[in-house]
Amino acid sequence: MSNLFPVTLEGATLRRSGKVLVGPVNLELRAKGVTVVIGPNGAGKTSLLRMMHGIARLGGGSIRWACPPEEARAHQAFVFQQPIMMRRSVLGNLTYPLRLTGTSWSEARDRATQAATEVGLADMLDRPAPYLSGGERQKLALARALITRPELLFLDEPCASLDGRATREIEEILTRAAAAGTRLIMSTHDMGQARRLATEVLFLMNGNIHEHSSAEMFFGGSASPQAQAFLKGDIVE
């Protein structure tokens, strides 16, 4: 199924008005697993995800997928830190990405109902999406991102400002998606969440990758001194 990977970043850089937000990044990611991106505020976690997904224009270097870039884009989805709700019903939000690619209305409707059931929004299909609670919004955003069955899903701190229960529900959905073969790349501030979900860790500092290792190694005590300090909750700069 996965023909996106491996993806190779070579000197990939993102700039805004001359200032480097992230990069130059050299990185190769393989087809399996959950990559968790951690690091202090302003380290460039969001920028890295946006750059890889292609919402932000590359300021230098290259990103090479194993397939043509347009095809790669079509098989990715992105969940934002602040879920973007379209001003439509829950059903309208879920059917939108399907309708874009020409799925028939009745099939889109069936799949949307199915997707809503999977994230526990089945009885809210007709509710206007902007009126949902924070947790419901993020679950809807997640269901909307997964409904096209992307091979790769980016998540930018999907559980920021959510309570424990909503976080657990989101993590369950993510675990299921990962088990079904969706490649996840997510940033988080929650070290507990990072430990629970990660198979691989990217530790970012000052706009660059400071460390790239398996979760076992990273959390098992063989991380660099800065990363150790960050994990302990010390302030790293």
Next chain:
Amino acid sequence: MEIWSGITEAFWLLVTLDADLVEITLRSLYVTLTALVIASAIALPLGALLAVRRFRARRITIAVLNALMGLPPVVVGLIVYVLLSRSGPFGVLGLLFTPTAMIIAQVIIIVPLIASIAHQALRELWSDYHDLLISMNTTQAQRVQALLWDGRRALLTASLAGFGRAIGEVGAIMVVGGNIDHHTRVLTTAIALETGKGEFALALGLGFVLIAMAIAVNLAIHVIGRTERGGRW
């Protein structure tokens, strides 16, 4: 005094369903609503396109549109007159002094207004949607579509502003329509005429009918817009 007799006059015109009044009221509605539909069909997608698309002349286009909101109707009327007159480039069509000429003039007057307001409203919606729609690989046309559909309530306001400007407009349609009885006379031109003749009561009466009609149309459109779906955003 005058106002009071105007109200009585309007009242009598209405209860007796004065044939002339009904005729010119319907013509007013026909001209303005037709102009509104055409202008909205041009201006709303234009407003959305200006919100979505980044092109070189975008800022200039927006500035020009904003400036054109204050377009003097008489001047528009004059230009349309010159274009449609016998010796003008579109003279062969024989449109001068017809309701069609009035519709053309009104479309020109309200397109910039509707496009400007639509652009303002959709720009905010677009800043909400930007990342999501880019991430979903939407085409330009799909983005415009999404904005027009999800912003429809704000666009209704834009169209209503256009209606308000067109229904009360007199300068342009007087010039290109000519205020010909049973042919191009509408409420506003009739008011101008009666005022000129010194028939203040009748003129006031017509004025109250015009105001009542403008309010009725606004209310009607709002009711339609709201019942169409429960939620409001």
